[in-house]
Amino acid sequence: TMLLEDYHNPKEFHFDYEIAKKHTDFIEKFCKLPSGKIGQPLKLELFQKARMQAIFGMVDDDDIRQYNEVLIIEGRKNGKTTETAAI
Numbered sequence: 001t002m003l004l005e006d007y008h009n010p011k012e013f014h015f016d017y018e019i020a021k022k023h024t025d026f027i028e029k030f031c032k033l034p035s036g037k038i039g040q041p042l043k044l045e046l047f048q049k050a051r052m053q054a055i056f057g058m059v060d061d062d063d064i065r066q067y068n069e070v071l072i073i074e075g076r077k078n079g080k081t082t083e084t085a086a087i
Contacts, residue, residue: 003054003058006058006066012060012066013058013059013060013066014058014059014060015054015057015058015059016057016059016063017053017057019056019057019059019063020052020053020054020056020057021053022056023052023053023056024044024049024052024053027042027044027052027086027087028041028042028043028044029041031085031086033082034082034085042082042086044083045079048079048083051072052087055067055070072084
């Protein structure tokens, strides 16, 4: 809810879609799967894309990110290792 509040009522930080998309596009273009279909491009799920865009897209007027550290709590076998390796 705090993220939505900041999105709808920006103060010091605002959401920049182009900056956020740049990061997810890079991951999907250059990062490859480390297991399973090895070497295939890494395709982010919608929730992963949304999370990364929220992390990288909240910036101030000088394009400095609001979030430098993020705690992700997720169940086993959800691709955390692959996702964080891509970051």
